[in-house]
């Protein structure tokens with residue numbers, strides 16, 4: 001029997017008011033239904049926002065270190081449940097168990113990190129230009145936040161958003177991806193268990209048009225944090241601009257790895273495999289373009305292809321499997337259509353390119369690791385985000401050409417270079433236009449204590465993760481306090497002292 005999942009509003013677990021539901025299924029085996037999920041609409045959203053609004057004053061006045069202590073307890077519970085949450089992530093999202101456990105670990109890291117922010121959250125004291133007067137800046141919470149999260153990191157990304165929002169004193173309505181609602185529910189249960197007061201965090205399940213958009217548009221929502229597609233993000237950005245809402249979006253990537261002729265070849269091959277096929281290519285940080293120097297091209301391609309051919313595909317709960325399924329039939333169709341587009345545009349399908357349906361995999365949405373060669377930089381497969389196990393290899397003859405091609409896309413999330421020449425890596429570090437640059441490492445593996453996000457069409461607004469310079473810049477606004485204790489009228493810019 002699939003579990004009956006509920007919304008969480010004002011500390012109560014409730015069905016959607018209209019009583020409609022949808023199912024969450026295992027993408028590795030679509031016969032397995034993980035839960036029956038409330039298909040919420042604007043009425044449920046309204047209840048959740050009202051609860052968040054009502055809880056805001058008292059939560060914002062709770063001392064930040066106390067708010068941080070709730071997150072500390074969340075982290076402790078996540079540690080205890082890591083295995084169970086990892087297995088659930090694997091069943092609901094499909095990524096292999098080692099990566100699913102990594103997803104939970106990233107959530108743990110963030111919960112501990114933001115718990116500590118409860119004892120920092122500092123502003124500055126700055127000298128006044130006048131005597132007997134002082135000045136300081138303090139961070140204050142923004143208000144009620146709508147947080148809309150993707151399915152590809154069903155544990156980590158919700159905590160990336162929830163932990164900084166809550167420690168900063170905001171209240172939240174959380175609308176998780178419709179593909180991974182059971183994972184989201186387990187997380188909210190943990191916040192409840194950790195002692196978060198009713199109304200501070202509310203969970204509304206459902207789909208973008210019926211639940212997500214009314215949430216973003218709601219007059220009582222002060223800020224929106226969205227991770228997902230560019231199309232949706234850009235649509236929400238317009239709404240938030242019109243309504244003067246705090247906003248951040250983290251959207252697409254088309255991340256390159258440059259492999260120079262002086263690279264450590266084995267290391268570069270390993271990094272390229274991990275970047276291209278880790279998480280079945282379903283990371284916004286996935287490496288979908290390999291920009292390879294002419295002199296090392298054949299050796300690289302041989303080794304890379306050989307290893308990609310041996311990647312084991314299947315249900316991620318089996319630790320022998322290295323690559324799991326594509327999240328949904330819609331994504332699966334999209335990835336296969338890009339494989340057609342690549343061939344129509346004249347690239348050579350060098351490996352893979354087909355659905356993988358052996359044995360039990362016939363019940364899931366699996367695609368083989370797929371490699372395109374003879375790719376030119378302007379082809380659609382080299383420009384557009386595919387979000388699947390498809391990588392394009394582009395041949396170059398020097399570093400300047402490699403960097404130009406790396407930057408010649410609308411995105412700028414992550415970029416990497418493999419080279420043992422310190423001068424070349426320093427130039428790449430300077431010139432790669434991306435929010436994250438990796439030297440002799442793959443495009444994936446960002447750590448939560450540093451800001452995460454990118455340039456150009458990859459996102460807008462403050463960065464995710466990190467502390468100051470990152471998420472806290474979204475979840476707090478500055479208030480500047482001037483205090484005059486001279487007992488007389490002093491005029492800035494005019495009084496001679």
Ligand code: UN1
Pocket residue numbers: 106152153282283284285286443444445446447
């Ligand atoms: C994402 O793909 O949306 O660096 C996030 C990484 C992970 C986060 C990825 N730590 O790949």
